[in-house]
Amino acid sequence: MQYEIIHEEKYQQFTARLEQDEEAELAYAKPEDGVLDLTHTFVPEAYRGTGLAxxxxxxxxxxxxxxxxxxxxxxxxxxxxxxxxxxHQDLLH
Structure with a gap:
């Protein structure tokens, strides 16, 4: 299934807007220039197992x-x- 994923820089996350005002997200931090620390993935229970993460x-x-x-x-x-x-190994810091 394809989801529209938006990069919300001011919140430092990639967000998928779902039904009933639910969201899935992948949050990150910027510990130094040129580096993203992918810190947390959240997918609502009803969407788990769908490939959204x-x-x-x-x-x-x-x-x-x-x-x-x-x-x-x-x-x-x-x-x-x-x-x-x-x-994707080459992306690792």
Missing amino acids: QELINTALAYARRHNLKIIATCVAVKKHIAQHPE
Whole structure:
């Protein structure tokens, strides 16, 4: 399933707006120039298992790649995703 994911820089997160005013998000911090620390992924229970977390993660990784940023995978879901998709290893800080 495809979700519209918006990068909300002022909140430092990638957000998918869902039904009934629900949101899924991948939050990040900027510990230093050129680095995003992907800290937390949240998907409402009704949307778990739909691939939404992977879409959020892939969106954040694509953003990092486009902007020549390195990432820190503090979030367990992001760590697991990168371990399963070695093509993203080069983004790790």
